[in-house]
Amino acid sequence: MDLIFGKNKKEQLEPVKAKVTGRIPAWLQGTLLRNGPGMHTVGESRYNHWFDGLALLHSFTIRDGEVHYRSKYLRSDTYNANIEANRIVVSEFGTMAYPDPCKNIFSKAFSYLSHTIPDFTDNCLINIMKCGDDFYATTETNYIRKIDPWTLETVDYRKYVAINLATSHPHYDGAGDVLNMGTSIVDKGKTKYVIFKIPATVPEAKRKGKSPLRHTEVFCSIPSRSLLSPSYYHSFGISENYIVFLEQPFRLDILKMATAYMRGVSWASCMAFHREDKTYIHIIDQRTRKPVPTKFYTDAMVVFHHVNAYEEGDCILFDVIAYEDNSLYQLFYLANLNKDFEENCRLTSVPTLRRFAVPLHVDKNAEVGSNLIKVASTTATALKEKDDQVYCQPEVLYEGLELPRINYAHNGKQYRYVFAAEVQWSPIPTKILKYDILTKSTLKWSEKCCWPAEPLFVPAPSAKDEDDGIILSAIVSTDPQKPPFLLILDAKNFTELARASVAVEMHLDLHGLFIPGTDGGTRSQTPAETQADEAADSGSITGLMAL
Numbered sequence: 001m002d003l004i005f006g007k008n009k010k011e012q013l014e015p016v017k018a019k020v021t022g023r024i025p026a027w028l029q030g031t032l033l034r035n036g037p038g039m040h041t042v043g044e045s046r047y048n049h050w051f052d053g054l055a056l057l058h059s060f061t062i063r064d065g066e067v068h069y070r071s072k073y074l075r076s077d078t079y080n081a082n083i084e085a086n087r088i089v090v091s092e093f094g095t096m097a098y099p100d101p102c103k104n105i106f107s108k109a110f111s112y113l114s115h116t117i118p119d120f121t122d123n124c125l126i127n128i129m130k131c132g133d134d135f136y137a138t139t140e141t142n143y144i145r146k147i148d149p150w151t152l153e154t155v156d157y158r159k160y161v162a163i164n165l166a167t168s169h170p171h172y173d174g175a176g177d178v179l180n181m182g183t184s185i186v187d188k189g190k191t192k193y194v195i196f197k198i199p200a201t202v203p204e205a206k207r208k209g210k211s212p213l214r215h216t217e218v219f220c221s222i223p224s225r226s227l228l229s230p231s232y233y234h235s236f237g238i239s240e241n242y243i244v245f246l247e248q249p250f251r252l253d254i255l256k257m258a259t260a261y262m263r264g265v266s267w268a269s270c271m272a273f274h275r276e277d278k279t280y281i282h283i284i285d286q287r288t289r290k291p292v293p294t295k296f297y298t299d300a301m302v303v304f305h306h307v308n309a310y311e312e313g314d315c316i317l318f319d320v321i322a323y324e325d326n327s328l329y330q331l332f333y334l335a336n337l338n339k340d341f342e343e344n345c346r347l348t349s350v351p352t353l354r355r356f357a358v359p360l361h362v363d364k365n366a367e368v369g370s371n372l373i374k375v376a377s378t379t380a381t382a383l384k385e386k387d388d389q390v391y392c393q394p395e396v397l398y399e400g401l402e403l404p405r406i407n408y409a410h411n412g413k414q415y416r417y418v419f420a421a422e423v424q425w426s427p428i429p430t431k432i433l434k435y436d437i438l439t440k441s442t443l444k445w446s447e448k449c450c451w452p453a454e455p456l457f458v459p460a461p462s463a464k465d466e467d468d469g470i471i472l473s474a475i476v477s478t479d480p481q482k483p484p485f486l487l488i489l490d491a492k493n494f495t496e497l498a499r500a501s502v503a504v505e506m507h508l509d510l511h512g513l514f515i516p517g518t519d520g521g522t523r524s525q526t527p528a529e530t531q532a533d534e535a536a537d538s539g540s541i542t543g544l545m546a547l
């Protein structure tokens with residue numbers, strides 16, 4: 001297990017050709033670009049948690065049935081400072097670090113001393129976001145990093161919107177505009193959740209060569225129930241007209257965070273799950289940009305991933321992967337992910353796919369205790385309570401899955417299939433599955449000693465059905481005889497179409513995206529082109545030039 005989790009991975013800067021077996025569909029052309037932690041020790045110092053690892057981007061470029069692989073560490077300030085000091089000098093989720101006192105290399109570190117809420121890491125290890133023509137590596141702090149082979153420019157969200165944390169799971173609308181949300185901790189003492197929009201394109205006259213990020217606008221904000229302990233969240237949901245945000249009782253303690261550096265404790269130790277509290281369900285109307293005033297709530301739970309949300313009849317249905325507690329984050333301490341991990345790494349609650357139903361119009365005269373959900377497609381309930389609150393109870397659809405993906409063309413709309421990794425009592429996936437919400441049946445893929453990453457759906461060009469397309473997943477193995485490979489499954493029947501094996505040490509990644517097209521990855525931007533882009537402040541890049 002240490003091989004998969006704790007070991008530093010070498011970057012593969014030159015593209016290496018994969019050995020393809022089977023047949024890759026001719027229409028599948030593009031680059032699968034993914035992100036995840038790849039370096040867990042620097043010099044003699046080691047990170048405590050798997051989510052602390054330095055971001056390693058990797059990509060599979062598929063063209064005319066051939067696949068090329070490459071990988072590169074994100075040249076963040078954090079990476080550069082660590083490498084230069086030859087030890088960890090920037091704090092991460094589970095590791096508190098101190099700047100190198102001998103070298104004035106890293107200004108971020110020094111602002112720890114002068115701000116109540118310290119400057120966070122720019123080690124963007126979780127996901128990739130597309131913004132207009134640009135791609136960014138993302139994490140959960142205020143930093144995103146434009147991925148460009150020459151500049152690897154850092155972008156501080158705070159230049160455009162007042163937030164200290166942001167999710168690494170933005171949504172996209174039909175026009176490609178980005179919708180994301182973050183938490184503003186220090187805005188005049190009013191802790192709030194901020195939903196913001198970054199347009200994909202800006203009319204030339206307004207753009208003046210500037211990045212679309214300059215046109216970021218606050219869409220709506222929601223005050224935190226508690227000023228000093230806002231909710232932690234990893235994603236949110238959107239339907240055609242609404243946004244779903246869960247204010248869960250898994251919270252950050254701002255006072256603890258402000259003193260963490262002095263006390264020598266990690267950010268993770270400033271988070272706590274309050275099982276005695278409720279989970280508040282905020283529904284924001286995208287047309288009015290205002291929250292629906294009714295107070296909806298459910299029992300305490302921990303959600304990292306929203307799957308989808310859509311409107312049906314007079315209610316909004318939304319699906320999430322939920323836990324009874326926060327044991328997931330506890331299990332990814334590297335000390336647990338060793339040879340005894342089967343014993344050490346048991347989740348105390350299995351992640352379950354739960355469907356919630358929230359009534360959009362609450363009849364003031366409805367009887368207390370009555371179920372306000374009238375749609376026949378779900379057994380989820382929403383009970384009217386005496387103080388006009390509504391208590392929502394979910395329908396459990398499936399037990400034992402994480403890292404959900406859908407056909408994104410169905411995001412916000414009625415949908416049928418969830419692609420995910422199967423996990424039971426251990427957080428590490430051993431199977432990929434397709435769950436059919438309509439028939440409640442599953443299809444699975446697994447192979448001995450194989451550890452699959454999040455399965456990503458790519459639609460076929462002339463797709464008619466929701467599952468007309470393929471599934472891509474990067475697989476690492478614990479069998480030294482079996483090199484890692486990109487698995488390509490037919491999304492309809494889950495049969496293997498092809499695999500592309502590469503003789504490299506591959507890391508287990510977290511999230512990513514597929515960039516369709518034939519130009520990705522083969523052409524590198526020349527320094528002159530980059531300079532021209534930079535001058536225009538647009539920095540357009542395509543495909544694998546991102547690495």
Ligand SMILES: CC1=C(/C=C/C(C)=C/C=C/C(C)=C/C=O)C(C)(C)CCC1
Binds near residue numbers: 267
């Ligand atoms: C550094 C930092 C944070 C980092 C959180 C991370 C890195 C979370 C990763 C989550 C993943 C990978 C979840 C997968 O499902 C916090 C807690 C926001 C608090 C502020 C400082």
Ligand SMILES: [Fe+2]
Binds near residue numbers: 169234304305511
């Ligand atoms: Fe995630």
